[in-house]
Amino acid sequence: MNHVEKTVAAIKAKFPEAVEDVIGFRGETTVVVKPESILAVSRFIHDDPELNYTYLADLAGVDYYPDEPRFAISYIPYAMAANARFRLKVYLPGDDPQLDSVTGVWRNADWFEREAFDMLGIKFNNHPDLRRLLMPADWVGHPHRKDYPLGYEEVQFSFNWREVDAKKPYAKD
């Protein structure tokens, strides 16, 4: 039994209610847990001396629009001593997505969570400093959502110069 299998078994034994699914794909293991238990599961795999997932390699949000549950957050904890990593995943509803922040467990989740908040509008409760990270503070909307348009600027040629110019947002005299 390798370290990841051991981890999955330990999580299942400790939180039988929380684990929704275990998926194996291309040699990667994904453990889907309930959003309300993410903090407890994270703390458990971090603090347990056997499992020892003291490092968070990645945290990313996904938008499955128009499916429901719409959002997902994927965590990749890494046990450096055992050289093992797997994916922890939570699914969140499209309406008011929020879950507990894991910054108390892995300090470096800070910016990753802020990015997910900024880009997808997922709220992380008890985050020490939940502000927008990449977009300006007064930005409206969450650009990485699937229903947020990409946005293009119309190309200005000589034949439509005035027409495009009239639509530009800068101050006219």
Next chain:
Amino acid sequence: MADLRELETTLDELKHLFSERAQTGETMVLNMGPQHPSTHGVLRLILELDGETVVHAIPDIGYLHTGIEKNMEAKTYLQALVMTDRLDYLNNIGNNLTYCLAIEKLMDVQVPERAQVLRVLMAELQRIASHLVWLGTHCIDLAALSILLYCFRDREHIMDIFEMVSGQRMMTSYIRPGGVWRDVPPGFEEAVKDFLDYIPAKLDDYERLLTNNPIFKQRTQDVGYVSAEAALMWGMTGPSLRGSGVNYDVRKAMPYCGYETYEFDVPLETGGDVYARYRCRMREFRESIKICRQALDRLSKTKGPVITSDRKVAPPPRSELSTSMEALIHHFKLFTEGFSPPKGEVYAATESPRGELGVYLVSGGAPKPRRVHYRCPSFANLQVLNYVAEGHLVADLVAIVGSIDIVLGDVDR
């Protein structure tokens, strides 16, 4: 007046980040950047200063945010590849490589041996080029101006090799899903060999100029100390982590492209300060040269295709198009609709010059990716700054930012 009010609200929002002394005016809150020559791009640092001592240094990023991850979702897998070059503009090959590794993992594609060797060779050349830029800019931060010119002169040789191979100096898009774009042209092996013979003596020169230089040592030793625990807690990777004595290198921990068959060491330093990170990178140069030599040796021995023969992923050779109907169909399908990987999600990681570069790729079974997330080493490493900078002088802050080796394209994406 309006500007002043705006400024006040901005400061209000950030109040919780500073000490209480900032409220009374005892300490001063100042902006460093985004247009500051020593922030390596458009990094804005909001500093709280007690005299010349840094109390807090809060990075404010996003000035180079390009929305590449969002844009990639609107393109086919192959079209999105050219955008990956633009993320970390000093590690273009590595960005291509990580993205292609993720696609290959997703589609379970086998890459030919020769392509693997070429990938390793190009990635290591890129590492040398990136470290040369780091060395030059880091020294300029410490007021050693001449090193920059030397480093850029040497880097130019690598850029010439890249141009020879891919037609582009920087935005190469050379590494493609299933292999590499095409085989190397005649004269490539000599060019790389010449460079590998040329560079060690130059590195000796730079080390002679810097490593035992008392001014350089004063500026870097015991500056920006990060303990191993703190480095891990803040999620640092790459030479910045290895400078604190943690032996973690993706090339060793999770080998890709056959790195496990190459003989090289992972340089470790235990100092944890700016000087240790400098030493670590200087030694990495030598290891990369070692890998390049081995790869070059293998390249002459391995012949064969440089891209997979799986026509669902890689286009057929041009010569087949006029004779084979199937080739024409595959070609047309690949460049119009693109390929559709199965539903699923993967995470692929490589060791970029700055640390662990990861790609989290989610496929919905469509020809366009559902989500591409770049786990960028600069982004992850920069978080540590506020923790390290405390108690240092502003001039040291510049040295610390330089030693973490951030690329703003990598931070903001």
